Amino acid sequence: MKAKLDGVLTGVHYMDGDQAACEGALAAGCRYIAGYPITPSTETVERFAQRIPCVGGIFMQMEDEIASSIAIQGAVWGGAKAMTVTSGPGFSLMMEHIGYAIMTETPCVFVDVQRGGPSTGLPTMPSQSDLMQARWGSHGDYDLIALCPNSPQECFDLMICAFNFSERFRIPVMFMMDECIGHMTEKVVIPHPDDIEITPRRYTAKRPQDYLLYGPCDDLVPEMPEIGKGYHFHITGLTHDERGYPDMTVDAQHRLIHRLIHKIKNYKNGIVMVEADDLDNAEVVVLSFGITSRIADRAIIDAKNSGIKTGKIRLKTIWPFPDELVKNVSQKARAIVVPEINAGQIVREVERAATDRCRIISVPHYGGGVHRVETIYDAIIEGAKVE
């Protein structure tokens, strides 16, 4: 399915990441945003509020982030594509509704423009410290998808992926920007609608009498019913059976949670997106994402100039994590360097996935700024040493 003409601002633009994320959402067919003002994410909803009357949709400023994160799910069941946009403190408030979207298999997008924390922290300054929260923030066991752009252009491109994944897997997708990317202004090329592929909602074509809300499905993703068409379906955050009725049994819990996790796990290869360079003969590999990847790029060039064979992995998909790739790299490289603007979150995943023979060097930064190139460069030099 191609994008709708009226939402796509085809052309070459100069805009910041927040605005590009908004354009990506519009191009992907998002026609409903509920949000609550919070720095540094507000530009996204401001642009949406400005654009939407003439695109044909609605923006609602809600009373808080909790309301925003559930209003979008009401809108999705009302037939819209929807997302909400926030930053750290608001993201914390939204956690319960990530779980609700998981449990009810509601396709939607949560944008978190990360800022320094905990608590109010550094409202106007960058951080990458919400990544574990994005993965584990809501209670209970689940799997989800989180994407991490590193430029305004990618805010546009990956946002379309985010909506497509959400519809394909009926899952909330976390869109993990950071303050730098959100406020960075660069060239953004928006293609013609014909060149934008959109995943349609998986509405069922079955008649109500033949339809089961969570009936058997080959890819573990059930078809959605449309409201007002006689399905009289029941959606609940309680553990439920195939009919959608509450079922508080060990068996029902096992079947449901197993399916919710494996609908992502089984299709992980199609979800994981990485940018990988020079991995084959690398002595040291730098694994990074978001704004940090752009600083790492400079450090990698400097290290190469110093004669160190340096490879690069940049995660576009943070969750699910590319375990296999990291494992393969760890079997050849001497060290993996992981710079990130947090106390060391993704490095734990790298340590988990990597084999013991490879050194893992964490390069943390507590936020409020970005790494200095030299810091990452020094870590690469350290990693290249033969013990």
Next chain:
Amino acid sequence: MKKRRVGMVYFEIERCKGCGFCVEFCPSGILRFSTTYNEKGYHYPVAEHPEKCTGCNNCGLYCPDYAIWGEASEDNPE
């Protein structure tokens, strides 16, 4: 032939939880509790004077468990 509004009262006794609202609020006072129990162990309503039912469905409106209802019919000859 004289026609009068006559009703029928219906029961779904296994849904009954014995609150007694129907017995209390039946305007014609035709209901009483059973002496036996339903499967869940409640005394359920029985119609002591079914012929006096007007089919007003007050019992149906008051029943929290959808276990009783009345229906009116217009054409029952006396």
Next chain:
Amino acid sequence: MSKEKHPLSDYLREDRMPHMWCPGCGIGIAVSAFLNALKQSRYGQDDVVLVSGIGCAGRVAGYVKLDSFHTTHGRAIPFAEGLKAASPKTKVVVFSGEGDLMSIGGNHFIHAGRKNMSITILCVNNLNYAMTGGQVSPTTPAKAITATAPFGSFCQPFNLPFIAEAAGAVYVARWTVFHVRQLQKAILEAIHKKGMSFVEIISPCPTLYERRNQMGTALSRMNFYRENTVIKNGASTKDAVMDLDKPFIVGKFVDDDSKLTYLEAMNEYYDTTFSCDANYHTYTGSKI
């Protein structure tokens, strides 16, 4: 006795009966009143969506044969607002309890009134948190004993009609589940209002509230309602306070849906603002 179908069987998920509510609980009566009103209304079964929160009354969504949503605790209203905004043709009814709507969801409630999103809110008020074992709720009368106020509650309760009116509800009524016919009529009126309409439904909770406060059975509580309610249509909502054992007023207090709803106001405003813009169309929904 020959068995026929329950008159509401088309509107109830009969495969889920008997329901989980306690003997003498009034929620079932409230659901009957709502479904009977719906049958009389101009809405077909496919025109209506029911949204509940969490709690005993939150389970209503699971028993009605409508497109129905059992959402998270306190958040039925914003969910309903999102759904209504995306699909303005749908009649959206929120059916939940007072703990859900007025405590954890209290902020959403007053903002729904401010926005005047066209939804109907039916609030079953049983004066305590029943699902969790009978704790103090925002409407527990002073001196009433609950699980978390074992010596009696020392806070003044919310007066829900007063809050609803102050927040901007276009229709405010209160009935008990003893007043089945008035309740049904009030719900019928409420669901046809444009804007945020509100009906408070006072219900017994014999298992917890009445038992702890030695108020007897559900039936004796129903008789209390019969003898101790004063029907006062048009009364000031200020007077709708509920004390532990004193008479209280019921009736229709507010009925004026002349003000613009959220979507009407938005369209009216944008129709003028964007009158010269060829791309602009009056908003009618955002279905994909």
